[in-house]
Amino acid sequence: MKIHEYQGKELFRAAGVPVLEGHMVTSPEEAAAAYTQLGGKIAVVKAQIHAGGRGKGNVIDDPDQKGVVLCKSADEAKAAAAGLLGKKLVTIQTGPEGQTVGKVFVEAGCDIARELYLGIVVDRVTCRPVLMVSTEGGVEIEKVAEETPELIHKEGFDPAIGLEAFQVRKICKKLGIEGAAAKSAFKFMTAMCRFFIDADCALAEVNPLVITGDGQMIALDAKITFDENAMFRHKDLEPLRDLSEEEESEIRAGKAGLSYVKLDGNIACLVNGAGLAMSTMDIIKYHGGEPANFLDVGGGANAAQVTEAFRILLSDENCKGVLVNIFGGIARCTTIASALIEASKEVGFNVPLVVRLEGTEVEEGRKMLEDSDVDVITAVDLTDAAKKIVAATA
């Protein structure tokens, strides 16, 4: 689960990670008031969308309206908010269609002496959380990782203990952070690492991380993704979920316990297991078709879930045909077959349907489909299934 910058900063503040004062607003008038409340000197108006790259991104059809605007008066803050709210912002991460800005964050300015990058992830190679700090703040970290990996300093840490003091000293030495800033860095980095563990983050990123003229380390950005698997122990974070940032059909699928990702093709697929679902997309493409989605009905799929899955697939207006590929393990072929028959009664298939069943209770499942009046094109294996659905939708 991703959250907005302003939400991330509230969590940072509560966790002892230094941030600047700021206010989330939803109208230009509120933005002007927030500017005045922040002292009336310098403030930054920032579009709140889940995608990164906002500073360099701009509103569709308005190249001068950037996603992050430096303001020196209440009128400027008002104008910046008016230019962003309700508009579509296009950044390197949103795709060309952009993302609608519903909220802006008005934040106090500060005296920036240095810009750094800080990120924490769980490293799959060492199987530990890793703190990454780089002198290359404010730029795309993926680019730094590719071109100058030596500029990213990494320290793995024990989740039970957190970051050790000597690790902060090593980082400060490498990055040339001294005096008051080094003291501030210790407080900042240990608090960030603690927060990462306590909140079950999958990613916590601060870019830029700044050191002010008087040696204070402050988070100027907050990009946080939580581990969905750990949400059961963070009920307090659930209200931070912003459904307007997620694809509607994906939300629906999530509610039904299905794993679904919408794609641009026209052949819908319904599969059990993530790896097989990805491979089914691959083989559709291999035989010249374009998959309309990724859909994993999971191990213990029941009739209600499978029916909902069909509803979601058929509601995609690009859908020209459906490929069902089930290799029963936990999921039994009979469950899928009866759900398919139910779904056809309820939803009605008006596009070609190719079904390939194998695995647990396969004979019974195939017989159920044969005996039903659902118009099914059966396939004997993966290649056969892919060829048939591509042919049927061509």
Next chain:
Amino acid sequence: MSILVDKNTKVICQGITGNAGKFHAMGCRDYGTQLVGGVTPGKGGQEVEGMPVFDTVEEAVEQTGADATMIFVPPPFTADAILEAVDAGIRVIAAITEGVPVIDMVRVYEKVKASDSILIGPNCPGLITPGECKIGIMPGYIHTPGKIGVMSRSGTLTYEAVWQTSNLKLGQSTCVGLGGDPIVGTNYIDLFKLYEEDDQTEAILMIGEIGGSAEEEAAAYVKAHVSKPVAAFIAGRTAPPGKRMGHAGAIISGGKGTAEEKVAALEDAGIVVAPSPAEMGDAVVQAIKNK
């Protein structure tokens, strides 16, 4: 021989009183696995389909001599169940449960590595030595005793591969589902070592997916240390970057872990890579021919 488990392996099921635990434990027993009991805290003394239930793994080991376990407890309790099995000295631990928090696995991983136990999973179908011992949720009938070692990060895709090698009359020595999560107890390299030393295994099929760098590391290991024929398949060639495809491990971030990079690394190590998931069995045949 085979790797990890055989007809002498004594297996318990943690979470045997739950629906999934009971269903699959009985499926394993029906297949021929030596199931000797189960564990559910607070339900010690009960029986499930004639199998004794114990309160702790320690007790189960003392009374049954179990040396393997399959874990079906819900995600919030999975880390604890694995650590309990490690503490009781269980040799092979298969954690089937899906949805375990990553931070829990960081904690578990270090404890497992410091012990003599081998952890398979979590979020995996388990492991099977055909005709001898099935520990997990895979349909038994698709397997045949034979000579291919199959390992995979994906469940149902493993069944697909097994089915193809069975239809080609190659059969399998031992099949292992490593699990789809970012942190799992056993990786490809751990198993390459075991397959390389196993007499029954004549060729190895490795099934990977996008995300992470485990396949690239495995390719480097194969190049340096594996003499047996190796074939592979990578799922997710058509996945768009940055989207999570079911498995938390399958996110392509920052251009790392793409299918193209993985295929290139595998081919460079002399591994035959199947172009489509329907050709995994054929790729194994080709790999054997090439040697």
